[in-house]
Structures are given as structure tokens and as C-alpha cells.
Amino acid sequence: MGSRLPILDLNASPTPPPPPPPAPNPAVAPLRVPKIEPKAEPYDDSMDTATAPQPPQPPQDPSDIFLISQTTPPAATPADQTTVYSEFHRIQELFHTAFAKGIHNGGGGGGEEDGVVLDPETGAMVPVEDNGQNRQLAEAVHRKKYPQRSNELVRVTDLSVEDHRYFRDVVRKTRMLYDAIRIISIAEEEKKNPGQGKRTRGDLRAASVLRDRGLWLNRDKRIVGSIPGVYIGDLFFFRMELCVVGLHGQVQAGIDYLPGSQSSNREPIATSIIVSGGYEDDEDAGDMIIYTGHGGQDKLNKQCAHQKLEGGNLALERSMHYGIDVRVIRGRKIQSAVSQKVYVYDGLYRIIETWLDVGKSGFGVYKFKLLRIEGQPEMGSSVLKFAESLRTRPLSVRPRGYLSLDLSQQREKIPVLLFNDIDDDQDPLYYEYLRTAAFPTHVYHQSANGHGCECVSGCNDGCFCAMKNGGEYPYDQSGFLLRGKPVVFECGAFCRCPPGCKNRVSQNGLKKRLEVFRSRETGWGVRSLDLIHAGGFICEYTGVILTREQAHIFAMDGDSLIYPHRFADKWAEWGNLSQIYPDYVRPTFPAIPPLDFAMDVSKMRNVACYMSQSSTPNVMVQFILYDHNNLMFPHLMLFAMENIPPMRELSLDYGVAVADEWTGKLAICN
Structure with missing residues (x-):
């Protein structure tokens, strides 16, 4: 059986923490930002408005938003900070001090108490000590109907072939149970209220039933890296199913991370992100992603205020600092009888760079550059695009290899392709x-x-x-x-x-x-160019x-x-x-x-x-x-x-x- 190991310091000689930031200048007005919210995914129209998680709302008090574009600056703001670029330079200065302050004070913005100085040799993830706080947490978990997520970060290693087969079967049966409950609950609701057109959230019901019975996977440990039993290219129609299998633990937020308040060394660590292409400053080139941090977005996912280095943003920066990879799930809009979006697991990425930039809306945003780790299977999102092109123009995509464009000779309503680019069989x-x-x-x-x-x-x-x-x-x-x-x-x-x-x-x-199709490993086989729903x-x-x-x-x-x-x-x-x-x-x-x-x-x-x-x-x-x-x-x-x-x-x-x-x-x- 494979081992689940706590991740220790990945930098043998970490740089010492920078000096404390200088005292703030009273002549400079403090930067006003809205209340930080997790980076939410673009709202899915397929969700029922009565039960779906709502996107973050903009602050109700107009004073909570510092408008860079205002013509009359605040009285306490110097004249040289009345433009977008001068304001950006001032934010950039705060960016560097935020790193030091975040490390010195335990991560800043993650709920930690000020004044806690960390050991410079502290690793990103260490075994959790059994202190009073953990005992209180355990008692709180005991009072719940279902177990809370663990605050211990581990990486699963050294799995044998039998281990991979076992975990795959566990994930497969859990997902099969999830789909069965979802489909049955929708059918029962339709039977009770026939013809009313009510859109029952079977995905929420299924997740709730499994959670109440302790059937959510990977709750005892918070896994960094690959999830045993989840393969690159696996598809999920609902965010709740990602939570059920432990691939991404946030129902609506795009960054999943262990908060500093739950970490043994008071530093937050990111474990996975969801990229849906719904944010104006995101860039997705497949193997390379420029991912925008969270905070400062309105209900239309437009940037309306500056971002801060805290929460998920700080967690991504800390993961970059320690060289910890994150799981990347991509969301794509589709036409389906189940939902209007599909989530595809695309493998592990490493954060190699982060910086503060002026976004397209003129506000300061944190950007993170991620590169896909080599040696992994092809991305599931790339396979989706390839299959889509095959459905419309197969000969232009694969000019060689087709033995027949309809093996059924029009006996089926839909042509059956025959492809062999391996041999002459x-x-x-x-x-x-x-x-x-x-x-x-x-x-x-x-x-x-x-x-x-x-x-x-x-x-x-x-x-x-x-x-x-x-x-x-x-x-x-x-x-x-x-x-x-x-x-x-x-x-x-x-x-x-x-x-x-x-x-x-x-x-x-x-x-x-x-x-x-013809395969070198298994001979003749069958695959679908379309996505096939469970059931x-x-x-x-x-x-x-x-x-x-x-x-x-x-x-x-x-x-x-x-x-x-x-x-x-x-x-x-x-x-x-x-x-x-x-x-x-x-x-x-x-x-x-x-x-x-x-x-x-x-x-x-x-x-x-x-x-x-x-x-x-x-x-x-x-x-x-x-x-x-x-x-x-x-x-x-x-x-x-x-x-x-x-x-x-x-x-x-x-x-x-x-x-x-x-x-x-x-x-x-x-």
C-alpha cells in the first residue's frame, strides 16, 4: 500500500524573513478595498437560483470601494497619486512589504494573530501537533453530523498497481452512487410534481446524502498533488462532485487552500484551482496559465477594486515559495442534458512566478504564472477540443488512418468510424x-x-x-x-x-x-467521439x-x-x-x-x-x-x-x- 507523507520544507536553505515594513505614512491615505471573498467561478445559469451558491456580491457601502478613476482624490491623498499608474506604483510598493508582513505575522489575512514570529526553518507543511486547539476542533467535528476536512497536508506516494486499481474502484463506485442518487432524486421530484418544470438540484441532494453518511472521499487527510483513483481527463458535471471525491474542496471558490489559521506553521497552502476562462485578466494557453487572484470582483466577475495578498492569493504565493504543485481543473461550457458546464481534471501545475499588475479594468490584481509538469498524460481539455473537431471534420484533422467513415454502411442512424494508423489490419x-x-x-x-x-x-x-x-x-x-x-x-x-x-x-x-480503432496494446477497441453520461x-x-x-x-x-x-x-x-x-x-x-x-x-x-x-x-x-x-x-x-x-x-x-x-x-x- 502506498504511503501518505507529510510534506516537509522543500527549500533546504530558505532566505531569512525580510525586515518589518516601515511605519505607514499618515499623509498617505490607506488603500480601501472591499471585503475579501473567495475567487468564485462565473455563475452557472444551469443552477437553480434558490439553491445555487451565489457569486460574491459587491460591497453595499460605496465608501468600501476606492475608485481610482474618480476626478477628485481624497483630501489625504497626495497629488502625485491621482492617476491610475501612480496609484499602481504605490500598490506595488505595498506588494513587497506584504510578503514580509505575511510571513512575519503568520500569513496576513488568513485569520492569524499578529505578533507571531515564525521559525525561518519552518516548512510549508509539517505534522500537526496535538494541542488544545486541535482538541477543540476535534470536539467540534464530533458534534457535527459529518466530519470536517482535515488540516493535515499529505502527499500520496509509492502506490502499487494493486493500490491504483483499488483506489480507482473506490472512486468509481462513489461516483456511480452519486450519479444514481442524483438521477433518482430528480425522477422522484418529477413524479411528485409532474409537468411543473421545476429544476431540482439533484447534485446538491446527492452530495448531501453522501456527506451525511460519511461517504465523501479524502476527508481524513488533505492531499497535495494527485488524488488516488482520479485520472487526468476525468469529467465532472457538477462542482459538488469535485468536493465528494476530494479533488477540489470549495463549492464556488476557484482557489482551494488550507488557511493559515488551520496550518501548523500558520502559513496557507493552495492545493487546487479551477480555470474557467470567465475572468478578464486570466490567460490560458494550455500548458501555461496566467491565473488572476481573488478579491475585488463584482457579481458580473468584473474587477471593481484592488486585490490584497491574503487568503487564496497568499496561499498560491506560499505554494510557489515552497515549490508545491497544484491540481488544475478546467471548466468548459457544453450543451448537455445534465448541465451546461463540464469540469475536466488536467493534472498538476507548478507556480513559477507571481506579480502585481494593473488589470484591464484599471485595478491592481495579483497574477500567477503556472506551468504544467512534464511527463503527464494529455490534458483532458485538449482531448475534448480534439474530439469536437473530429465530429465535424474528421478527414481534415486526421487525413490518414480512416478505413471507413461508416462501418455500419448506413444501418445506424449515426455513422460508425473505423480508424487504424497502426498497421494494415x-x-x-x-x-x-x-x-x-x-x-x-x-x-x-x-x-x-x-x-x-x-x-x-x-x-x-x-x-x-x-x-x-x-x-x-x-x-x-x-x-x-x-x-x-x-x-x-x-x-x-x-x-x-x-x-x-x-x-x-x-x-x-x-x-x-x-x-x-486499432491499438498497439489491446488490438481493436471502441471509443466515443461524444461525451457519454452515466446511466x-x-x-x-x-x-x-x-x-x-x-x-x-x-x-x-x-x-x-x-x-x-x-x-x-x-x-x-x-x-x-x-x-x-x-x-x-x-x-x-x-x-x-x-x-x-x-x-x-x-x-x-x-x-x-x-x-x-x-x-x-x-x-x-x-x-x-x-x-x-x-x-x-x-x-x-x-x-x-x-x-x-x-x-x-x-x-x-x-x-x-x-x-x-x-x-x-x-x-x-x-
Whole structure:
């Protein structure tokens, strides 16, 4: 198991603290600044105004803002300080003394008491001593319903392959639980108040439920650097989910840091920032960022006053002083059924320079130059941009490597790309594309006199199809699967509801732009050019359905077959609330008998057959019936178990019996 180590002084010979600042000149008016607020992200319109965190408001008292552009300066202000530039030079002088004052007095602005002189050999992060203050904090935490964040900074090191796999699975299951609670809570609210158009904050509800049950991750230690189990390129649709996994601990502030009042050496340290491009003085060039500090912004994110070296600003400066890296999360606006913004983890950056500058609005702002640490995987935000360009003009972006721009030959509503720039293998072109599974004719015989719902304008609560699913619909209004079940009944040919009914999801076919690609490590694989939401439908796993007798004959010839009953029951993990409710029992209705058929994909198949094998997959199999009622022969529909970024490989758990132990792929598709 890896170790979590307190970070010690990273400078072997730190420079001694500068002398105390000179006494202020009474002839010079003190610089007036508004109350410092955390640097908030640009307000997200998708948030409900009743529950969303509000952006910092400007001071109500006009005297709290020192207006540089005023024509008549204050009486106590010398004449040579009546212009923007002269005022800037005066602030710049205060900038240098602020460093000394911040170090001498314990960080300045972080809530520390004046007069505390630090040991010059003190490191940025040291083990926390068990003093009276910590005991009081522990008692306060005990009185809370949920544990507060730790004030001990650590870095996780020396993780083995098994450790990485373990932490990834913990993060994956926590995020899956978060998404399940969010989707279910929205569906329940819609059920209570149908058609009212109320925008329920399912993300806040999910975070609150997990927090109250102590399921937020990385609360016992405050981690500097990489978070175990969180990969570069991971996507998050909500700020609260960043808090749940411990990637960024602030709901609205863009700088997450340990305040000096909680630090053992009274110095604040920054751990992560969020860059959304919503501030006028920010510059983002990918590997290099010019990040503007916090403070002095109005509700429209415009600079209205000078910034001070305190709070998150001082924390970033201290992280630069000690050479401590920070995590960078980028926010990007998107068109999505879940939210209007996505947050992408882009890895670790190091702060190499900081200075005071005149911002575009004419006020003094602190700027921090960050460079991305080399040797990390490609930034997730860069992958998003690359996938976006592929969706509109693939040949101009990748002129070489495409074997086909539509492997399905127009059988799917959306083209399936085939890409190989590794070798000359063109194997997927030699098979006939099968859009949906081919069942034996006798499967439909018992459905000749089938029954369906009578919902003309759309399914309603209590209709025939809802009762078949146990009294509830399997999907929410956006088409996301609420919880996995042994089998799901969708509305079919005998139902009177329209094609746009909310209980017709998987039968409508492929909606994501998928690509079959060649890899040096895993052979053929599948990835999406679109972002796939957790609980969202991907495609059907197709082939020619064989009865047990037919499968036995095929197996005698040595052909490889797919056995649906061997797929791992990952559907039981989606919507599993056993960690929330101890008496939770996974759904057993509608029931389905043991499947006794096989699927031949040796000559006819679709894109799903090229998905990789994984014991921790991001795609699951959900059995579904819609065009017949024979429980012995359901469709194999694939749904996302987590938010899957563009260009990330899709994987299934086929079961040990059918997976090639050496390649981790199906032999039939490799």
C-alpha cells in the first residue's frame, strides 16, 4: 500500500524573513478595498437560483470601494497619486512589504494573530501537533453530523498497481452512487410534481446524502498533488462532485487552500484551482496559465477594486515559495442534458512566478504564472477540443488512418468510424454489420397476441408497461437508467404510445458517435467521439442468436460464441443504495429465468463486439425486452456506468470464461 507523507520544507536553505515594513505614512491615505471573498467561478445559469451558491456580491457601502478613476482624490491623498499608474506604483510598493508582513505575522489575512514570529526553518507543511486547539476542533467535528476536512497536508506516494486499481474502484463506485442518487432524486421530484418544470438540484441532494453518511472521499487527510483513483481527463458535471471525491474542496471558490489559521506553521497552502476562462485578466494557453487572484470582483466577475495578498492569493504565493504543485481543473461550457458546464481534471501545475499588475479594468490584481509538469498524460481539455473537431471534420484533422467513415454502411442512424494508423489490419471490414440482434422466428410466436399500454400521448403512472416494470418506469425524463434490473420492459409494437415515449430508449438505436480503432496494446477497441453520461444508453450488443442445441453444434466446430449469462451482473451495481440504506435489497422484479442461448458473432456483428474486457468496466449489460415478450431471449443493451470522456476506450466485463487471459480481449474480435 502506498504511503501518505507529510510534506516537509522543500527549500533546504530558505532566505531569512525580510525586515518589518516601515511605519505607514499618515499623509498617505490607506488603500480601501472591499471585503475579501473567495475567487468564485462565473455563475452557472444551469443552477437553480434558490439553491445555487451565489457569486460574491459587491460591497453595499460605496465608501468600501476606492475608485481610482474618480476626478477628485481624497483630501489625504497626495497629488502625485491621482492617476491610475501612480496609484499602481504605490500598490506595488505595498506588494513587497506584504510578503514580509505575511510571513512575519503568520500569513496576513488568513485569520492569524499578529505578533507571531515564525521559525525561518519552518516548512510549508509539517505534522500537526496535538494541542488544545486541535482538541477543540476535534470536539467540534464530533458534534457535527459529518466530519470536517482535515488540516493535515499529505502527499500520496509509492502506490502499487494493486493500490491504483483499488483506489480507482473506490472512486468509481462513489461516483456511480452519486450519479444514481442524483438521477433518482430528480425522477422522484418529477413524479411528485409532474409537468411543473421545476429544476431540482439533484447534485446538491446527492452530495448531501453522501456527506451525511460519511461517504465523501479524502476527508481524513488533505492531499497535495494527485488524488488516488482520479485520472487526468476525468469529467465532472457538477462542482459538488469535485468536493465528494476530494479533488477540489470549495463549492464556488476557484482557489482551494488550507488557511493559515488551520496550518501548523500558520502559513496557507493552495492545493487546487479551477480555470474557467470567465475572468478578464486570466490567460490560458494550455500548458501555461496566467491565473488572476481573488478579491475585488463584482457579481458580473468584473474587477471593481484592488486585490490584497491574503487568503487564496497568499496561499498560491506560499505554494510557489515552497515549490508545491497544484491540481488544475478546467471548466468548459457544453450543451448537455445534465448541465451546461463540464469540469475536466488536467493534472498538476507548478507556480513559477507571481506579480502585481494593473488589470484591464484599471485595478491592481495579483497574477500567477503556472506551468504544467512534464511527463503527464494529455490534458483532458485538449482531448475534448480534439474530439469536437473530429465530429465535424474528421478527414481534415486526421487525413490518414480512416478505413471507413461508416462501418455500419448506413444501418445506424449515426455513422460508425473505423480508424487504424497502426498497421494494415482491416479485419472489421470483412463482417456484415448487424444493427440489432437476429432472433429465431419462434421467439416472436408467443408475442403474436401480445398486450401493450393504451397511453396515446405518452406513458403515465400506473399504465400497463409501468406495472410490468414493477410499478415504475426504468428511465428518467432525459432517458437515463434509474437503476439496474434483471430485465427492463420498454414499450413495444403493441403499445399505443408515440415513438418519443420516455419508455422507448434503447430501441431507438445508436445516438453517440462511436469509433472502432486499432491499438498497439489491446488490438481493436471502441471509443466515443461524444461525451457519454452515466446511466446513458450506448448501443446494443448484436449477433445471430442460437438456441442451446445450435450452440452445441457450433461449439463442436471450434467457433467462439458469446454466452449472455456469463456477462457479469454489473447492472446490480447501478442504482445500488446499500451504502445509503442498510436494508436495501437489489431489484429482483421483473424476474428472468436463466438464459440458455448463445450469440454467434463470427460473420455478423456490430460495433459493440470490439469492446475490451475489463474487471472494472465503464459499460454494463442491461437485458431489455420491447419487440417480443419471450423472457428467454432478451436484448443485450449497453449503458454507461460512469461519465465517459471522449476518446476513452469503452470496456465490458464479459466474464472470465470467454476472455483471453493474455490480451484481455475476446478472441473472436481480436
